[in-house]
Amino acid sequence: MELFLDPDDPRSNTRQLYEQIRDAIDSGGLEPGDRLTPTRTVAAELRIARSSVTEVYERLTAEGHIEGRAGGGSFVLAGADPVPSGPPPAALEPTPLAASLRRYDQRPETVARFDLRSGRVDPALFxxxxxxxxxxxxxxxxxxxxxxxxxxxxxxxxxxxxxxxxxxxxxxxxxxxxxxxxxxxxxxxxxxxxxxxxxxxxxxxxxxxxxxxxxxxxxxxxxxxxxxxxxxxxxxxxxxxxxxxxxxxxxxxxxxxxxxxxxxxxxxxxxxxxxxxxxxxxxxxxxxxxxxxxxxxxxxxxxxxxxxxxxxxxxxxxxxxxxxxxxxxxxxxxxxxxxxxxxxxxxxxxxxxxxxxxxxxxRHLRRARAAYSRRRDRLCRELRARLPAGYHPLPAQAGLHLTVVGPGTPPDAAFDGLAEDHGILLSSLRRTYQRRHPRDGFLVGFGGLPTADVTPAITGLCAWLSGERPR
Ligand SMILES: Cc1ncc(COP(=O)(O)O)c(C=O)c1O
Known part of the structure; x- marks a missing residue:
């Protein structure tokens, strides 16, 4: 941890150091088991007497915040929970334009059994x-x-x-x-x-x-x-x-x-x-x-x-x-x-x-192209054969997704239910429109969908489109 001394601060050097380390421990910045910088190093960096730093460490030890270990060094002890820090300081605000920008968040951390979102690629082909x-x-x-x-x-x-x-x-x-x-x-x-x-x-x-x-x-x-x-x-x-x-x-x-x-x-x-x-x-x-x-x-x-x-x-x-x-x-x-x-x-x-x-x-491109083409063909066949009435895939000659249009597509809020009930992540077509009256539908990305998963994923998707809940 970097420690600082402000020459204009009316508090003593030892007080400033003590409070910085206490704040770091209380806020969780220093965690149990973390090692404090050796007193000799702190003293040399801050150009103060080593005894001043030792005094601070001794006080923290006496209060049960840190302990000295046999092999040398001082370590933060597990103790009281970090003090909640309260609302974050709010002096700065983005411009109205910056504040109005929307994150296009594909929630990369979200995992589900079948990831049909567009923009995925197959790690196995890397x-x-x-x-x-x-x-x-x-x-x-x-x-x-x-x-x-x-x-x-x-x-x-x-x-x-x-x-x-x-x-x-x-x-x-x-x-x-x-x-x-x-x-x-x-x-x-x-x-x-x-x-x-x-x-x-x-x-x-x-x-x-x-x-x-x-x-x-x-x-x-x-x-x-x-x-x-x-x-x-x-x-x-x-x-x-x-x-x-x-x-x-x-x-x-x-x-x-x-x-x-x-x-x-x-x-x-x-x-x-x-x-x-x-x-x-x-x-x-x-x-x-x-x-x-x-x-x-x-x-x-x-x-x-x-x-x-x-x-x-x-x-x-x-x-x-x-x-x-x-x-x-x-x-x-x-x-x-x-x-x-x-x-x-x-x-x-x-x-x-x-x-x-x-x-x-x-070589990678030739291999990946062949694999993705096979996957796409399988997906096209499954979609044509199994999509409920009213839905149809648009023709697509390239890329790693197919777009399906269907006026009955459940609202975007229901896509979370698709993930929960059927383990499927899907991208909505509506989100790609900026103006109102978008076309209803969804994108079926197959970059992140292994070929063996095409059939079970489309089975789940079609069940959801038909309003079925898994038993
Ligand atoms: C139209 C379009 N352009 C570009 C990209 C890729 O953008 P980037 O190279 O910034 O990742 C995508 C990804 O899905 C896309 O759909």
């Missing part, structure tokens, strides 16, 4: 052995400097090569910025291209964390409906500076933005001098048709920023993603990134570089 080797090789000592804010060049080159091969996104390493996930990429771009009060368009329904993120920048966020071809371009407000879309696999409906709609969106952006943020968050897991050409590739004006993430392919532990920017924006995005948190963690970058460049990532 390339643990290869990742361990890459992390161990990267942990060669402390980094001596922060590094390039855009990410180290080897990693940017590896990402540029990989997305060039897998998605036809042709860009040099100087256009790639490594981020802490897709949301961080949206954050950086927004800082560079929008000012508080600017209009920003998002899809409705859409990805709630990005809605809150854009709001946190003071943007005037306008949800724009999505139809069977993607975002309805004619409904985008003419003043929009940024348009955030998920064209490969609309979140959450799964719609693939039609080629004609992509062209229309780019024409619209050109006519309104707007930027398009293309979030390609789960394109690695494409189960059926070939992907359409990304907006980034179709763009002739330098208006599209392409965003990718490792959250689906490697899970949350790596917490990494990237953006690909038109060359004109690269210096500003890099400068902003440095201002915010300087650079991506060097250890993660080195490990990720080794994983991709060493071919492990490619």
């Amino acid at each position: 390339p643990t052995a290869a990742w361990r080797r890459c992390v161990a090789a990267a942990a060669h000592g402390p980094a001596t400097h922060h590094g390039d804010p855009a990410g180290n060049e080897d990693l940017r080159a590896a990402i540029a090569h990989w997305i060039g091969m897998s998605r036809g996104v042709t860009a040099g390493p100087e256009q790639v910025v490594v981020t802490s996930g897709a949301a961080h990429a949206v954050d950086l771009v927004t800082r560079v291209l929008a000012e508080p009060g600017d209009v920003v368009a998002i899809e409705e329904p859409g990805y709630p964390p990005v809605h809150e993120l854009l709001r946190s920048h003071g943007a005037d966020v306008v949800p724009v409906p999505v139809d069977d071809d993607g975002i309805v371009v004619d409904a985008i407000p003419p003043a929009a500076r940024l348009v955030y879309v998920t064209p490969s696999h609309q979140y959450p409906l799964g719609v693939v933005m039609a080629r004609s709609r992509r062209a229309q969106l780019l024409r619209w952006a050109g006519a309104h001098n707007a930027a398009v943020l293309e979030d390609d968050y789960d394109t690695e897991f494409r189960h059926t048709a070939r992907p359409l050409e990304p907006l980034f590739r179709m763009d002739r004006d330098g208006r599209v920023i392409y965003i990718g993430t490792f959250s689906k392919t490697l899970g949350a532990a790596v917490r990494a993603g990237f953006l690909v920017t038109p060359p004109t924006l690269a210096p500003a995005i890099t400068a902003v990134r440095q201002a915010v948190d300087w650079c991506p963690p060097p250890l993660i970058q080195d490990a990720l570089t080794a994983l991709i460049a060493g071919g492990h990532f490619g």
Whole structure:
């Protein structure tokens, strides 16, 4: 425990030390069994006589708060319960905007037998052995400097090569910025291209964390409906500076933005001098048709920023993603990134570089894609065969979830009962809408659902939808 002495405090040095240690014990900051800093060390650090510190420790011993042990050292004794600390001090309050932000809480700590929430990935498919080797090789000592804010060049080159091969996104390493996930990429771009009060368009329904993120920048966020071809371009407000879309696999409906709609969106952006943020968050897991050409590739004006993430392919532990920017924006995005948190963690970058460049990532993707595709096929079959009348799954060619619409879907408050009665965690479709009159339904995430659990999970889900309580 760090102890302090305030020279302006009218209390004596011993009184100040005594009260700090007592407060720590009473509040639970120091717990039974914790060792106190040796008197010699305290005296040297605070530049006071050792006898003053000994006096404090002797008093605490006499009062039964600590004890000296034979092998040396003073330890906190189990004694009275910590004194409740009362209401926390409340001098500071967030701004009204910050206070209005909602946590998109998937309650990661909640456990249930079947986790059907979207955004999960299967830990059993994680390339643990290869990742361990890459992390161990990267942990060669402390980094001596922060590094390039855009990410180290080897990693940017590896990402540029990989997305060039897998998605036809042709860009040099100087256009790639490594981020802490897709949301961080949206954050950086927004800082560079929008000012508080600017209009920003998002899809409705859409990805709630990005809605809150854009709001946190003071943007005037306008949800724009999505139809069977993607975002309805004619409904985008003419003043929009940024348009955030998920064209490969609309979140959450799964719609693939039609080629004609992509062209229309780019024409619209050109006519309104707007930027398009293309979030390609789960394109690695494409189960059926070939992907359409990304907006980034179709763009002739330098208006599209392409965003990718490792959250689906490697899970949350790596917490990494990237953006690909038109060359004109690269210096500003890099400068902003440095201002915010300087650079991506060097250890993660080195490990990720080794994983991709060493071919492990490619092998992992092939294996995971095959496993998830099998699981998805099984899930589709089960849902089609067993969902009660009125419910139907929307077509989805990619990703790790399917969306089911059904006007009879129980209210969101009833989802807790689903967990309690049937051991199933599920994400509501309504929560992905910002405006009223959302469509009823739910997302069935299969990332966290082992294939063997598909049938029992869907049995429980269908029973719940039919109003059955387990006996
Ligand atoms: C639309 C969308 N974008 C991005 C992500 C991933 O974001 P991040 O990379 O910040 O974890 C998700 C995760 O489910 C998503 O649904």
